[in-house]
Amino acid sequence: MATQTPKPQEIAKGLSHQPPSENWMDTKPEFRSGMYCHPVKVASLEGMGGAFAREWNPTEADWKLPADWKGIVKDGLKDRLRRFRSFQVFMDICVRCGACADKCHFFIGTGDPKNMPVLRAELIRSIYRGEFRTAGKILGKLAGGRKLTEEVIKEWFYYFFQCTECRRCSVFCPYGIDTAEITIIAREILNLLGLQIDWIGTPVNACYHVGNHLGLKPHTFKENIEYLLGDIEENVGITIEPSFNRKGAEILFVTPSGDVFADPGIFTCMSYLILFEYLGLDYTWSTYASEGGNFGFFTSNETMKRLNYKMYAESKRLGVKWILGGECGHMWRVVHQYMDTMNGPADHLEVPRSPITGTVFENAKSTKMVHVTEFTADLIKNGKLNLDKSRNDHYTVTWHDSCNTSRGFGFLEEPRYVLRNVVNNFYEMPDQTIREQTFCCGSGSGLNAGENLEQRFRGGLPRANAVQFVHEKHGVNMLANICAIDRAALKPLMDYWVPAVNVCGLSELVANALVIPGEKAARSTNLRGEEINDLREEAGLEPIEWPEEDEEGGEAGEEGEE
Amino acid sequence: MANLQELLKAKSETILEHWFDLIIATYPAESVQYFKRTKDAFQNPVGHTIHREMKAVFDELLTGLDRERVSPFVDRIVRIRAVQDYAPSQAVGFVLGLKQVVRKALAKELEAAAGARGLLDQLTDFESRVDELALIAFDIYMACRQKIYEIQAQEVKSMYYNVLRRADILCPIPEQEEPDMPPEK
Numbered sequence: 001m002a003t004q005t006p007k008p009q010e011i012a013k014g015l016s017h018q019p020p021s022e023n024w025m026d027t028k029p030e031f032r033s034g035m036y037c038h039p040v041k042v043a044s045l046e047g048m049g050g051a052f053a054r055e056w057n058p059t060e061a062d063w064k065l066p067a068d069w070k071g072i073v074k075d076g077l078k079d080r081l082r083r084f085r086s087f088q089v090f091m092d093i094c095v096r097c098g099a100c101a102d103k104c105h106f107f108i109g110t111g112d113p114k115n116m117p118v119l120r121a122e123l124i125r126s127i128y129r130g131e132f133r134t135a136g137k138i139l140g141k142l143a144g145g146r147k148l149t150e151e152v153i154k155e156w157f158y159y160f161f162q163c164t165e166c167r168r169c170s171v172f173c174p175y176g177i178d179t180a181e182i183t184i185i186a187r188e189i190l191n192l193l194g195l196q197i198d199w200i201g202t203p204v205n206a207c208y209h210v211g212n213h214l215g216l217k218p219h220t221f222k223e224n225i226e227y228l229l230g231d232i233e234e235n236v237g238i239t240i241e242p243s244f245n246r247k248g249a250e251i252l253f254v255t256p257s258g259d260v261f262a263d264p265g266i267f268t269c270m271s272y273l274i275l276f277e278y279l280g281l282d283y284t285w286s287t288y289a290s291e292g293g294n295f296g297f298f299t300s301n302e303t304m305k306r307l308n309y310k311m312y313a314e315s316k317r318l319g320v321k322w323i324l325g326g327e328c329g330h331m332w333r334v335v336h337q338y339m340d341t342m343n344g345p346a347d348h349l350e351v352p353r354s355p356i357t358g359t360v361f362e363n364a365k366s367t368k369m370v371h372v373t374e375f376t377a378d379l380i381k382n383g384k385l386n387l388d389k390s391r392n393d394h395y396t397v398t399w400h401d402s403c404n405t406s407r408g409f410g411f412l413e414e415p416r417y418v419l420r421n422v423v424n425n426f427y428e429m430p431d432q433t434i435r436e437q438t439f440c441c442g443s444g445s446g447l448n449a450g451e452n453l454e455q456r457f458r459g460g461l462p463r464a465n466a467v468q469f470v471h472e473k474h475g476v477n478m479l480a481n482i483c484a485i486d487r488a489a490l491k492p493l494m495d496y497w498v499p500a501v502n503v504c505g506l507s508e509l510v511a512n513a514l515v516i517p518g519e520k521a522a523r524s525t526n527l528r529g530e531e532i533n534d535l536r537e538e539a540g541l542e543p544i545e546w547p548e549e550d551e552e553g554g555e556a557g558e559e560g561e562e
Numbered sequence: 563m564a565n566l567q568e569l570l571k572a573k574s575e576t577i578l579e580h581w582f583d584l585i586i587a588t589y590p591a592e593s594v595q596y597f598k599r600t601k602d603a604f605q606n607p608v609g610h611t612i613h614r615e616m617k618a619v620f621d622e623l624l625t626g627l628d629r630e631r632v633s634p635f636v637d638r639i640v641r642i643r644a645v646q647d648y649a650p651s652q653a654v655g656f657v658l659g660l661k662q663v664v665r666k667a668l669a670k671e672l673e674a675a676a677g678a679r680g681l682l683d684q685l686t687d688f689e690s691r692v693d694e695l696a697l698i699a700f701d702i703y704m705a706c707r708q709k710i711y712e713i714q715a716q717e718v719k720s721m722y723y724n725v726l727r728r729a730d731i732l733c734p735i736p737e738q739e740e741p742d743m744p745p746e747k
């Protein structure tokens with residue numbers, strides 16, 4: 001937080017926070033608590049064979065850069081200009097029309113000009129001009145070029161870890177310039193100097209060596225799910241015995257590990273378990289491919305590939321026919337945009353076919369991976385689920401399109417179709433804040449660390465503002481989504497901006513509405529352990545008549561009593 | 563005798579414009595035009611919210627100052643500024659700026675009334691209300707900061723809660739008395 005105190009006349013003039021009027025190239029970022037993420041731990045970076053692992057602190061002047069850091073950056077840049085045609089094009093074709101300037105949630109929430117996508121890209125483009133282009137080399141600033149200095153590297157670290165790679169800006173660019181891809185490359189280059197944040201570097205290392213971002217070892221992963229089974233038994237009254245690493249299962253199920261242990265993701269996870277049990281699905285969990293998310297995507301091309309590979313490797317080892325995936329954002333951007341060319345073709349798998357409806361998922365012909373939401377939508381369409389959507393009547397829901405599923409995966413109608421079939425009260429946020437134009441949660445691309453909470457709240461402001469609008473207008477009290485990072489990040493965001501609104505995964509609403517054959521008294525509580533009739537009473541609704549206690553003398557009924 | 567309330571009402575548009583300019587000028591120069599000109603409430607939530615709530619606060623100040631009524635308006639402005647990297651004084655200082663804005667807008671009338679106590683007395687009253695408003699804003703600012711720390715702690719807890727629960731190493735904490743806190747609003 002800034003510390004200088006303005007004098008009264010400065011307050012009157014309102015000049016106290018005015019940035020220096022120099023050219024933007026000359027202003028420097030200040031690393032203040034709450035506004036940046038901590039550097040990666042040495043062991044994590046070393047674990048991935050990363051270069052120049054060391055202790056360093058962004059608030060100190062000396063970042064202990066390697067001796068030849070300039071050469072490394074220039075070579076890194078040159079190499080990527082050669083390998084990635086899109087990067088070269090994005091460096092050359094921006095006409096600085098400004099159409100993207102006010103489209104970034106970080107700019108909207110901060111007013112910091114370097115958070116304008118055009119200037120964010122210019123941070124690296126100016127070096128490209130100044131170091132690689134003749135005009136820029138000779139004319140310098142006049143031709144929009146500048147020289148590579150340590151200050152530039154610090155600025156990159158500050159602003160490229162303040163871009164969530166959400167692609168909102170690209171929707172408005174007449175040339176289709178995708179600043180997210182520029183950020184991706186910039187982070188790769190920073191990585192060459194050992195400049196990584198811990199919230200990305202440590203999960204990546206854990207995922208690579210153990211199987212998931214949290215570093216849950218196989219037995220712990222299994223125990224965590226078993227714990228959720230206990231909660232299901234208590235709160236829903238059904239006993240489930242899923243399998244782990246079972247060879248010959250028809251389907252391998254992979255979901256982000258956040259679902260397995262963090263609130264409110266665990267309720268989404270319980271919902272998958274309930275749905276699959278209801279269907280009698282022949283599926284298995286893997287304790288090795290125990291992570292659907294891929295923080296490697298926020299690191300480098302190669303790291304993303306390494307982490308992604310285990311899904312196919314496990315599907316091969318277990319001999320399954322296809323892969324079903326849980327609710328996640330960037331997991332699906334990776335699957336949709338890169339998996340096939342990175343680690344495919346997955347010839348050991350079959351084109352996914354729903355064993356319940358017989359539907360063949362032609363869209364997943366190549367990757368052999370189906371999203372649980374499209375799987376569910378197909379079940380509903382074919383009348384395979386007995387749904388009573390009035391069971392969600394105490395919720396008034398709005399839908400958050402996650403950047404990755406909407407702009408990165410084109411998943412706009414499927415979730416809405418499912419939502420409309422499981423809730424009666426659904427209100428959209430304003431058009432300019434949903435679908436392709438959706439606002440980011442402010443915590444994507446590995447920026448959902450604890451230490452940069454203020455930065456996240458500023459970045460999430462435009463999203464929260466739209467939620468507040470539907471909360472005030474329609475009484476919205478639930479923000480549904482299909483992304484593990486959203487589930488984790490939107491909750492605190494709502495607690496700060498719109499505390500009356502809660503957050504859930506779409507599958508949770510499906511499980512709430514599902515009428516399970518032989519339901520017992522325990523069903524009167526939801527997955528969160530809340531009495532549904534209490535919630536209904538608060539909302540002014542009639543209570544639901546749940547089955548009588550212990551009809552068949554089952555244990556579940558007894559447990560539900562407490 | 564000149565009535566301050568009427569004068570302020572008559573000049574409210576200019577006063578609000580200058581007051582808004584003053585708070586917006588605390589943002590980087592390159593962004594000022596965006597905050598001022600972008601009318602869409604969803605594309606420009608900061609500018610829009612500040613503009614809307616300032617008007618509500620000003621209307622409230624004209625007739626008196628009811629803490630409960632004015633707090634939600636101030637809250638919406640201060641809540642934004644509390645996460646925007648400002649020092650506390652900068653985050654709430656805009657409130658005090660209103661005094662200068664008003665004196666400037668009424669410069670002629672004040673000069674004409676020089677010596678006559680009526681208008682000046684009314685202005686003194688008005689300015690004390692602005693001071694009180696600044697204190698309200700500061701309470702809200704502190705509550706927002708407090709909230710950030712609570713959320714931070716809560717986030718860590720919810721991340722590890724289930725691991726601890728599973729390991730069966732949680733023990734229930736006995737009910738404790740609420741610590742003394744400044745009133746939220």
Ligand code: SF4
Nearest residue numbers: 104163164166167169
């Ligand atoms: S990708 Fe998203 S976060 Fe990054 S500059 Fe564009 S709009 Fe901003």
Ligand code: SF4
Nearest residue numbers: 094096097098100173
């Ligand atoms: S919209 Fe495209 S061309 Fe225009 S300034 Fe932004 S990136 Fe450049």
